[in-house]
Amino acid sequence: MKKLLLGDEAIALGALHAGLSGVYAYPGTPSTEITEYIQKNAPDVRSRWCTNEKTAMEAALGMSYAGKRALVCMKHVGMNVCADAFVNAAITGVNGGLVVLAADDPSMHSSQNEQDSRFYGKFALVPVLEPSDQQQAYDLAREAFDYSERLGLPVLLRVVTRLAHSRAAVETGTQNPQNAFSPSSGKGWVLLPGIARRQYAALIAKQEQIAADSGRRASVEWSGAPDALGVLACGIGYNYVKEALANSGLQANVLRINQYPLPEAAVRELAERSGALLVVEDGQPVAETDVRALLGAGYPVTGRLSGALPRTGELTPDCVAAALGAPAAKGHAPAVNLAGRPPQLCPGCGHRDVYKALNEVAAEFPGARIFGDIGCYTLGALPPFQTLSSCVDMGASITMAKGAADAGLFPAIAVIGDSTFTHSGMTGLLDAVNDHANITVIISDNLTTAMTGGQDSAGTSRFEAICLGIGVEPEHLHVVVPLPANMPEITRILREEIAYPGVSVIIPRRECMQTLKRHKK
Amino acid sequence: MKTDIILCGVGGQGILTIATVIGAAATAAGIQLKQAEVHGMSQRGGDVQSNLRLSTEAIWSDLIPQGGADLIISMEPMEALRYLPWLRQGGHVITASTPLVNIPDYPDHTAVRDELLALGNVELLDIESLAQQNGIPRSANIILLGAAARHLDILGADALREAIGTIFSAKGDAVVEANRKAFELGYKQPTI
Ligand SMILES: Cc1ncc(C[n+]2csc(CCOP(=O)(O)OP(=O)(O)O)c2C)c(N)n1
Secondary structure, three states: OEEEEEHHHHHHHHHHHOOOOEEEEOOOOOOHHHHHHHHHHOOOOEOOOOOOHHHHHHHHHHHHHOOOOEEEEEEOOHHHHOHHHHHHHHHHOOOOOEEEEEEEOOOOOOOOOOOOOHHHHHHHOOOEEOOOOHHHHHHHHHHHHHHHHHHOOOEEEEEEHHHHOEEEEEEOOOOOOOOOOOOOOOOOOOOOHHHHHHHHHHHHHOHHHHHHHHHHHOEEEOOOOOOOEEEEEEOOHHHHHHHHHHHHOOOEEEEEEOEEOOOHHHHHHHHHOOOOEEEEOOOOOHHHHHHHHHHOOOOOEEOOOOOOOOOOOOOOHHHHHHHHOOOOOOEOOOOOOOOOOOOOOOOOOHHHHHHHHHHHHHOOOOOOEEEOOOOHHHHHHOOOOOOOOEOOOOOHHHHHHHHHHHOOOOOEEEEEEHHHHHHHHHHHHHHHHHOOOOEEEEEEEOOOEOOOOOEOOOOOOOHHHHHHHHOOOHHHEEEEOOOHHHHHHHHHHHHHHHHOOOOEEEEEEOOOHHHHHHHHO | OEEEEEEEEEOOOOHHHHHHHHHHHHHHHOOEEEEEOOOOHHHOOOEEEEEEEEEOOOOOOOOOOOOOEEEEEEOOHHHHHHOHHHEEEEEEEEEEOOOOOOOOOOOOHHHHHHHHHOOOOEEEEOHHHHHHHOOOOOOHHHHHHHHHHOOOOOOOHHHHHHHHHHHHHHHOHHHHHHHHHHHHHHHHOOOO
């Protein structure tokens, strides 16, 4: 049966049909819809949101240990958070199939960088699968579980925003039963040095098998023209290549890549039968670097490193067509009467009142810096508020404020959302309490994970208890309701707590306007 | 036969609903479809767009090449201008005429209108007033779809009428009726 599915939904359905027992994930654009699809459509599969990507990865590894199939989903930067567990899961190996889905965001549509998750596959020495289209997203997600069990390793499935958030018809298969419960009895899970060395050697020994599998997955289309350009078309890049060739009538030898490490023999053959190679890959020049190393300096290779394709940003049909030598289509000139329209906080959003209060009080302290974090409230860095001096990674507001305070900055203020606080802020707050750091922490609690669409937030209704448990003094913990009418109270508390030479936590709490609208329906 | 459409507007205006109706019509008619959407940060009041590709042949790229779009359907006049480099020579623009001003540097409204009209092949529709006057305030986007339907020969108006029934049926008969009415209003609007 054919179904119209987002790339993300195709992955979810592929995993479900493979006999998935649990998905473990923290929301993050462009990966969120995978877990949401499973939550909506598969009540018998464990799917509640996790606190962060590391807890997700470890729980999934535990489910795999018990013999069941588990999926971990995250946006690319989530890989940084769970990297310790991920890299070491390649050393322990898996029991039930374990698939790790990383959704990369070239062009940074909703992210702070465009790191390429394929590097993590290389780093951990596990195979990386990368679909070209929605059909392959379904097929590879499904197959990845068998493959993981066959190799005894986690498999990394990589997609990019454009595939994650694009819809097409997908032919789906039948539902496999879930694996039987069968916990591992192996000793390889205890990564003491003696065991870890053996496990690592076993991982290295599997590399030859993985390389052979990459070769089987690659497919080539020969143009027939002598000395035609050879194109290494990776993942979604394949579609742009085919589009440009179809529109322009140009010819090329096209090697389609859907698994890494690169199939070396296939790349060599493509090079031998072509005059030069163009590497088309979305993200960073991962394959291009490998191809250059493989073919040596004498062979002409172009791509993002050579400048044939832009070094940054997502691929487009236009930049790929240009790199292939196709003439540009004649559209209209860009409009004159046009202004940028950046995203902004919703009318009535509580974060707005928080920034109004902070701006009023901070203006009284010329040295004040307000360290921000990641969520809807990051928009407080833009006009009209321009309150924030930083936004780096989940949780960094509290720890950066602490470090700056250690260096003498006053007042050092942190603004963090409720979901971000439980994701990665709590541990930093413990450091601050233990060091008696002179910081003021604002946990702007809108009772949800708003930026990614309003998922449940792990700590809802327990923030006071968490802060007290960490050791924040009760007289320096305040809850306020961020409304214009409460401005005098909020600014008074801010002034008092800035004056207190230790850790203070203020929790402005009011429901997100978006979830409020939904709840009213 | 192919029709490439850029659907655009401001986060929250309901362009994805238009896309969903077109998608359902295409699927029912056995027309190939790819639909790239914007999720995430921009949905917070920023510019949003969806690339919708319909074809009787295989579709490769999820994105429409520059100069390739047959149609721009826009819920906001300045947003229609944003995607001109994607519009092919001779392509059509169907857009709501009322500016949504949520930025300090929104250009002069008459200049926006004039730049649009200078393109030729442009239909500006006051969909919000039409929706209000006809007692269907929540269906402005489907009025726009009705007007665009005149340029969607690949699907035909009847396929879209069917799809409106399917997509809104879960929300009850009144919602289906409001949207049917909206579609016909747009479909029969005289062009300006
Ligand atoms: C490591 C990592 N994981 C996930 C994300 C995606 N992400 C960005 S903001 C956000 C939610 C923040 O929620 P909250 O702190 O409650 O703030 P709100 O958006 O509700 O204001 C998420 C999940 C990210 N940027 N980095």
